[in-house]
Amino acid sequence: MVRTFHQDHVFFLLVNCQKIVAKISFFILVGIMSENGQNFPTKFVLWEILVRNCRFSSSDIILAATDTTSTMVEWVMAEILNNPVVMRKVQDELTQVIGTTNIVEESHLHKLTYLDGVIKETFRLHPPLPLLIQRCPDESCKVGGYTIPKDTVVYINVWAIHRDPKNWSNPLEFKPERFINGKWDYNGNNVKFLPFGSGRRICPGIPLGDKMLTYMLASLLNSFEWNLPKDEEFETSDEFGFVTKKKKSLVAIPSQRLSDTSLYMR
Numbered sequence: 001m002v003r004t005f006h007q008d009h010v011f012f013l014l015v016n017c018q019k020i021v022a023k024i025s026f027f028i029l030v031g032i033m034s035e036n037g038q039n040f041p042t043k044f045v046l047w048e049i050l051v052r053n054c055r056f057s058s059s060d061i062i063l064a065a066t067d068t069t070s071t072m073v074e075w076v077m078a079e080i081l082n083n084p085v086v087m088r089k090v091q092d093e094l095t096q097v098i099g100t101t102n103i104v105e106e107s108h109l110h111k112l113t114y115l116d117g118v119i120k121e122t123f124r125l126h127p128p129l130p131l132l133i134q135r136c137p138d139e140s141c142k143v144g145g146y147t148i149p150k151d152t153v154v155y156i157n158v159w160a161i162h163r164d165p166k167n168w169s170n171p172l173e174f175k176p177e178r179f180i181n182g183k184w185d186y187n188g189n190n191v192k193f194l195p196f197g198s199g200r201r202i203c204p205g206i207p208l209g210d211k212m213l214t215y216m217l218a219s220l221l222n223s224f225e226w227n228l229p230k231d232e233e234f235e236t237s238d239e240f241g242f243v244t245k246k247k248k249s250l251v252a253i254p255s256q257r258l259s260d261t262s263l264y265m266r
């Protein structure tokens with residue numbers, strides 16, 4: 001039976017992964033706090049404190065966390081399938097770091113520097129939230145020579161910043177090598193690269209999003225060979241929305257890459 005890759009599948013996979021990761025993070029947090037001698041009546045009180053103090057509802061966090069990450073998995077897979085040289089380099093790295101007799105473990109992730117470059121380059125070309133969260137100054141101010149009157153709603157167009165030839169040479173080319181110098185991170189300090197935003201409203205889910213993305217992609221790419229269906233017309237146009245998704249869902253066909261089928265059962 002031929003199974004196809006589809007973003008909705010990743011979405012459900014992701015919701016399940018996130019439940020697990022959220023539980024783990026939650027218990028780590030409880031552990032850290034109890035080690036520091038702080039007592040909380042129940043775990044749920046701690047959750048309430050976290051959510052209320054941050055002024056986010058649980059549904060805000062689920063929406064912000066799932067759609068962005070699943071959309072990114074689809075974009076990265078699409079870019080890799082569209083670039084055979086990149087696919088070969090990613091697979092070479094996976095073979096070297098993990099091998100086809102193992103499945104991906106968390107301890108492998110920091111060694112996948114080329115895959116990290118591929119993810120960052122995909123973030124550059126396809127930032128899931130291209131306009132960030134609106135800003136609105138309390139007082140009139142000047143930014144970059146422009147006067148911004150008090151109460152103006154300001155949209156920061158990260159999509160345009162990421163494709164500006166003043167910031168990037170050959171900006172429309174997919175070149176993961178741009179990011180393989182250890183100089184780029186997601187902290188929003190370099191205004192040329194802001195996939196998670198910047199400043200006070202920067203995404204609070206960066207460590208989780210980054211780790212899940214690398215873990216899922218490394219698992220998908222180390223466990224399977226991926227091919228496009230014959231006669232499938234490949235395109236990378238996007239559709240603007242709360243999260244900018246691929247206009248046409250990616251369809252890809254996996255086949256076995258691991259040496260032993262029992263590894264898929266773990």
Ligand code: HEM
Binds near residue numbers: 056068196203205
């Ligand atoms: C690929 C993954 C993700 C991307 C690309 C992403 C991107 C972003 C961006 C661009 C913003 C707006 C930042 C700004 O305007 O400066 C944001 C906000 C936010 N993100 Fe993420 N995010 C991701 C994953 C996550 C995860 C995993 C969580 C939670 C576990 C999360 C929770 C949030 C929340 C709660 C906000 C609102 C922050 C606020 O209003 O101050 N995100 N995200």
